[in-house]
Amino acid sequence: MIDLRSDTVTKPSDAMRKAMANADVGDDVFGDDPTVNRLQERAAEIFEKEAALWVPTGCMGNEIAVKVHTKPGQEIVTEDRGHILNYELGAAALISGVTIRAIKSGDGSGHLTWDEIKPSLKIDPPYYQAATALICLENTHNFAGGSVMNADACTEVCEKAHALGLPVHMDGARIFNASVALDESVAELTRNCASVMVTLSKGLGAPAGSILLGTKDFIKEAHIWRKRLGGGMRQVGILAAAGLIALEEGPKRLAEDHENAKRLAEGLAEIPGIKIDVEKVVTNIVIFDISGTGKPSAEIVGALGLLGVLAVGFGDQIRMVTHLDISIADIDSALDVINRAVLGDSSFEV
Ligand SMILES: *Cc1c(COP(=O)(O)O)cnc(C)c1O
Numbered sequence: 001m002i003d004l005r006s007d008t009v010t011k012p013s014d015a016m017r018k019a020m021a022n023a024d025v026g027d028d029v030f031g032d033d034p035t036v037n038r039l040q041e042r043a044a045e046i047f048e049k050e051a052a053l054w055v056p057t058g059c060m061g062n063e064i065a066v067k068v069h070t071k072p073g074q075e076i077v078t079e080d081r082g083h084i085l086n087y088e089l090g091a092a093a094l095i096s097g098v099t100i101r102a103i104k105s106g107d108g109s110g111h112l113t114w115d116e117i118k119p120s121l122k123i124d125p126p127y128y129q130a131a132t133a134l135i136c137l138e139n140t141h142n143f144a145g146g147s148v149m150n151a152d153a154c155t156e157v158c159e160k161a162h163a164l165g166l167p168v169h170m171d172g173a174r175i176f177n178a179s180v181a182l183d184e185s186v187a188e189l190t191r192n193c194a195s196v197m198v199t200l201s202k203g204l205g206a207p208a209g210s211i212l213l214g215t216k217d218f219i220k221e222a223h224i225w226r227k228r229l230g231g232g233m234r235q236v237g238i239l240a241a242a243g244l245i246a247l248e249e250g251p252k253r254l255a256e257d258h259e260n261a262k263r264l265a266e267g268l269a270e271i272p273g274i275k276i277d278v279e280k281v282v283t284n285i286v287i288f289d290i291s292g293t294g295k296p297s298a299e300i301v302g303a304l305g306l307l308g309v310l311a312v313g314f315g316d317q318i319r320m321v322t323h324l325d326i327s328i329a330d331i332d333s334a335l336d337v338i339n340r341a342v343l344g345d346s347s348f349e350v
Pocket of ligand 1 (some may be wrong): 056057058059060062082086139140141142171173199201210322
């Protein structure tokens with residue numbers, strides 16, 4: 001199987017498995033796990049933030065950030081296709097009691113400029129309106145096709161938000177992909193963000209875990225909410241050991257995933273009925289439009305699956321994600337299979 005559904009399908013390397021087997025562990029609810037502590041310290045150093053907290057999932061990291069930055073009855077701002085709005089099951093409403101105001105990015109990149117955000121903000125509103133408490137950004141932007149936001153663009157939003165007393169949270173699930181694509185460090189890309197969530201279990205290759213970063217005060221509150229949400233774990237150094245390797249070694253090979261995604265996009269652009277803007281594929285996510293094939297995405301995804309290629313379809317679009325278990329040869333085989341699936345030649349044997 002060539003599994004292009006997501007970079008979450010990556011399996012831990014032999015080095016990770018060895019590190020997990022040999023990890024020095026303790027009870028992390030007592031703060032006693034040396035491997036978790038080391039991972040948190042390293043993450044804080046790399047991001048140049050005061051403190052960091054290991055969390056089991058990216059969703060929990062994002063939702064803890066929303067909780068700590070807001071009060072019930074307030075409002076947060078996200079981009080229209082943002083993860084926090086669309087793929088976290090209404091958790092911000094459930095856990096934090098906030099509403100979400102969605103803003104469409106004007107250029108389709110998924111990244112909001114200050115001019116796009118500003119008209120939606122309610123700072124010190126009349127008593128009958130919900131006040132804005134938080135702006136959420138996402139880099140790379142998942143459902144805008146792995147698009148990147150550079151450090152200057154992020155700094156502008158953060159500085160203007162801070163001038164109004166508003167914190168900015170960065171959903172940086174794939175911030176290392178952005179860092180590699182832009183050649184700017186993750187510290188630069190999140191310099192002025194009040195909090196950052198980064199996922200270790202996607203392209204970086206760990207089996208589980210994300211990191212939440214911010215000030216010492218923010219992390220102190222986040223620690224309490226992690227426990228309340230059932231995320232206080234015990235000998236979790238077993239996972240943090242893999243997380244440390246993901247953090248130190250994972251970013252070094254992401255450029256390869258980006259090259260493979262570009263190669264995939266170039267090949268897709270040649271297939272009749274498929275529409276894709278190759279220029280816009282700058283990280284490891286490839287989203288393409290199949291409306292020109294006359295077939296629904298479910299039918300194409302189903303045919304691909306029978307031919308050994310896994311992808312995710314939604315509406316007229318299909319998403320494919322490259323990762324460390326995908327080689328150049330896999331990309332070329334996948335393109336061959338996609339060609340046949342689109343042309344309807346299901347006699348092809350894998
Ligand atoms: C995957 C993802 C998350 C959530 O991470 P999980 O570990 O799957 O909970 C959050 N934001 C973005 C942009 C993501 O792609």
